């Protein structure tokens with residue numbers, strides 16, 4: 001057991017603060033080496049570029065739905081990592097905000113080679129104190145992420161008052177009385193609270209989901225699967241999901257057919273004097289529909305990359321590292337949400353070109 005590599009599964013709904021936590025883990029002085037596996041929703045990869053200082057150790061699982069690629073990509077990446085044993089001390093898997101953590105956790109119990117070499121240390125869920133209550137009503141993934149957690153960071157406590165915090169905490173407790181809840185701002189937590197916990201409790205999970213160890217993973221949905229998943233793909237331009245449940249023991253796995261992602265790239269610079277007013281106006285007008293929007297932008301005459309972040313109408317952004325020599329300066333923007341008007345967004349973004 002002791003020489004098995006601990007794996008932390010980091011989950012939480014779109015924009016909750018997973019990458020913020022991951023960056024905290026990777027930048028803190030702890031003398032440990034982590035291998036990071038990220039799973040993205042959307043065709044233009046941005047998430048792995050937002051992870052700091054971990055260039056060679058970030059492995060990307062593309063194409064959305066982790067529950068379909070779980071048998072392929074995740075196992076392949078972990079097996080590859082096992083061949084480099086000794087080079088790192090632990091593995092962190094950051095799932096997309098729309099992933100259900102069950103099949104990810106399952107991988108560590110049903111694949112023999114993975115099971116021999118790695119152990120699931122804990123499922124850590126980051127929850128957005130401001131939006132979680134809403135998402136528990138309309139996003140079943142959010143519910144499963146809470147139900148499966150061993151540790152829950154109740155993040156963004158700066159955006160709500162004490163009464164709201166108690167309300168959201170009570171809702172979390174209603175779904176999961178066992179997890180440790182830690183209130184945080186900017187995912188700031190002592191790392192020993194989230195890493196090397198030995199917290200994953202198989203017995204508890206078997207109570208929620210009796211079929212957990214059976215390895216079968218039947219489900220239906222229309223899109224966002226890995227290349228080898230064999231599902232019907234009817235809408236290749238977007239990553240939307242059908243709203244069906246996956247037969248999977250006690251907990252059901254849903255995907256929301258209305259959520260899709262669109263992404264745009266401008267091959268060059270953007271003018272911040274056009275971009276900033278545009279996103280502010282867009283946030284006011286359409287923010288309700290944008291679960292998550294983010295981008296990496298090349299501003300004219302600016303040597304550093306501007307990283308833009310949005311969760312509904314809350315916007316954030318800062319200049320981060322410099323563009324590297326030889327790196328293509330371009331501007332990318334991704335929207336994940338409902339009722340996205342792709343043409344309007346494309347035209348609006350393209351009008352921001354410098």
Ligand SMILES: Nc1nc2c(ncn2[C@@H]2O[C@H](COP(=O)(O)OP(=O)(O)OP(=O)(O)O)[C@@H](O)[C@H]2O)c(=O)[nH]1
Pocket residue numbers: 012013014015016017018019020021047096097126155156157158159184185186187292309310311315316317
């Ligand atoms: N006000 C406030 N903002 C926060 C806090 N934590 C994170 N944020 C901001 O919320 C936005 C989303 O944070 P991320 O860490 O990228 O969230 P994520 O869960 O990785 O998002 P996805 O990968 O898109 O699902 C960023 O703009 C963060 O700066 C917090 O405690 N308070």
